[in-house]
Amino acid sequence: MRRHLPVTDATPAREVPAAAPGAPLAAREIAALGDRLRAGVRRGVRLREDVLDTVLAALLAGGHLLLEDRPGVGKTQLARSLAGTIGGRFSRVQATVDLLPADILGATVWHAETRTFEFHPGPVFANVVLVDELNRATPKTQSGLLEAMQERQVTVDGVSHALESPFVVIATQNPSHGYDGTYPLPPAQLDRFLARLSLGYPSAADEEALLRDAPAAALDPVTDRDELLAARAGVQAVAATDPLRRYVVALLRATREHPLADAGASPRSGLQLLAAAQARAALDGRDHVLPDDVRDLAHATLAHRIHPVAAAPPDAGAEVVADALATVPAR
Known part of the structure; x- marks a missing residue:
C-alpha cells in the first residue's frame, strides 16, 4: 500500500547577480x-x-x-x-x-x-x-x-x-x-x-x-x-563587552530562580539572545551591542523557553522574563 x-x-x-565572496x-x-x-x-x-x-x-x-x-x-x-x-x-x-x-x-x-x-x-x-x-x-x-x-x-x-x-x-x-x-x-x-x-x-x-x-505573488531577491x-x-x-555578557547571564539566572519557573532559560538561549542582539546592533549600523538590544529581544527569545510550575498562569513565561528585566540592572 x-x-x-x-x-x-x-x-x-531565483538567480541574482552574485557578489564576490570576501x-x-x-x-x-x-x-x-x-x-x-x-x-x-x-x-x-x-x-x-x-x-x-x-x-x-x-x-x-x-x-x-x-x-x-x-x-x-x-x-x-x-x-x-x-x-x-x-x-x-x-x-x-x-x-x-x-x-x-x-x-x-x-x-x-x-x-x-x-x-x-x-x-x-x-x-x-x-x-x-x-x-x-x-x-x-x-x-x-x-x-x-x-x-x-x-x-x-x-x-x-x-x-x-x-x-x-x-x-x-x-x-x-x-x-x-x-x-x-x-x-x-x-x-x-x-x-x-x-x-x-x-x-x-x-x-x-x-x-x-x-x-x-494584494501582496506580490513573487518577489525579486535583494x-x-x-x-x-x-x-x-x-x-x-559585532563587539559584546564583558559587562554586557554578565548582564545576559544575570537575566538567565533570574529566570531560573523565579518562583513561577520550574526550569528557566537554557545556556543555549543565552547564546542565541546574544547573537540576536549582535544582529540587531549591526542592523542599526553599530559595531557594538548595547543593553537595550538585549532588552528589546529578551521576550521573543526567552519567554517560550521557560517551563512554568504546574500552578502557573498561561502567560507565566512572559511574566518571568518581565520580572527578570525589571530586577536585573543593565549597568
Missing part, C-alpha cells in the same frame, strides 16, 4: 542590507516594525522562528516573502497527525534496476522551510526536526546529509486552547527556536491597504547567498 504523502510545495531559487560585512553594510530586506519583505506582507526587526535579527543570527497566532494573519506569506527576498528556495510542509519524519527529512529508496540505494531528499532541503501547524504533528515527527535545526544536517539510515546554508525553519502553531488534535511542543523542541513571535491582526490602515492591493553569509559573519564580529 502506498502511504499518502503530506501536502508540500516548493519554489525554485570579508565579513561591516556594520554599516549590514544596516544597508537590512534596509533592502525590510523593503523586500514589506512588498509581500505587512508587519509591525518590531516584528520585522526581530525576524531579520533571527535571519542574520542564523536562528529559527516559531510563529504562534490565529489562522489567516500572514504567517505563510511571511515565510514566502522572506525566501523570495533572499533569493532562496522555499518549501512548505503541512503538518498533520499522520505526518512521519521521513515525509520531512527524506528517505532511502531501493532501485531494483541498479540494485542500489538512493537517498531522496525531503522538503527540509531548502533555504526557508515552513512547517505549518507544527503542533498538529505527533511528537515523533516533531523530534525529527531537532537534528536539522541544531546540526544543519539530516541523518537517514546512518548516513548524514548536510543542509545548504542559509537554512531557516519557520514553524507555525495555532494556540492550543480551543484547538483539538494538537500536541504541545516539548521544551527540547521549543529551545531550538531563537524567537517566538505573534504577528497579530494588522492595523486598520494596513488592512485597508491589503484589501486594495541579496544572494554570498552576501547573506558575509552579513552573518559580520554579525559575529
Whole structure:
C-alpha cells in the first residue's frame, strides 16, 4: 500500500547577480542590507516594525522562528516573502497527525534496476522551510526536526546529509486552547527556536491597504547567498563587552530562580539572545551591542523557553522574563 504523502510545495531559487565572496560585512553594510530586506519583505506582507526587526535579527543570527497566532494573519506569506527576498528556495510542509519524519527529512529508496540505494531528499532541503501547524504533528515527527535545526544536517539510515546554508525553519502553531488534535511542543523542541513571535491582526490602515492591493505573488531577491553569509559573519564580529555578557547571564539566572519557573532559560538561549542582539546592533549600523538590544529581544527569545510550575498562569513565561528585566540592572 502506498502511504499518502503530506501536502508540500516548493519554489525554485531565483538567480541574482552574485557578489564576490570576501570579508565579513561591516556594520554599516549590514544596516544597508537590512534596509533592502525590510523593503523586500514589506512588498509581500505587512508587519509591525518590531516584528520585522526581530525576524531579520533571527535571519542574520542564523536562528529559527516559531510563529504562534490565529489562522489567516500572514504567517505563510511571511515565510514566502522572506525566501523570495533572499533569493532562496522555499518549501512548505503541512503538518498533520499522520505526518512521519521521513515525509520531512527524506528517505532511502531501493532501485531494483541498479540494485542500489538512493537517498531522496525531503522538503527540509531548502533555504526557508515552513512547517505549518507544527503542533498538529505527533511528537515523533516533531523530534525529527531537532537534528536539522541544531546540526544543519539530516541523518537517514546512518548516513548524514548536510543542509545548504542559509537554512531557516519557520514553524507555525495555532494556540492550543480551543484547538483539538494538537500536541504541545516539548521544551527540547521549543529551545531550538531563537524567537517566538505573534504577528497579530494588522492595523486598520494596513488592512485597508491589503484589501486594495494584494501582496506580490513573487518577489525579486535583494541579496544572494554570498552576501547573506558575509552579513552573518559580520554579525559575529559585532563587539559584546564583558559587562554586557554578565548582564545576559544575570537575566538567565533570574529566570531560573523565579518562583513561577520550574526550569528557566537554557545556556543555549543565552547564546542565541546574544547573537540576536549582535544582529540587531549591526542592523542599526553599530559595531557594538548595547543593553537595550538585549532588552528589546529578551521576550521573543526567552519567554517560550521557560517551563512554568504546574500552578502557573498561561502567560507565566512572559511574566518571568518581565520580572527578570525589571530586577536585573543593565549597568
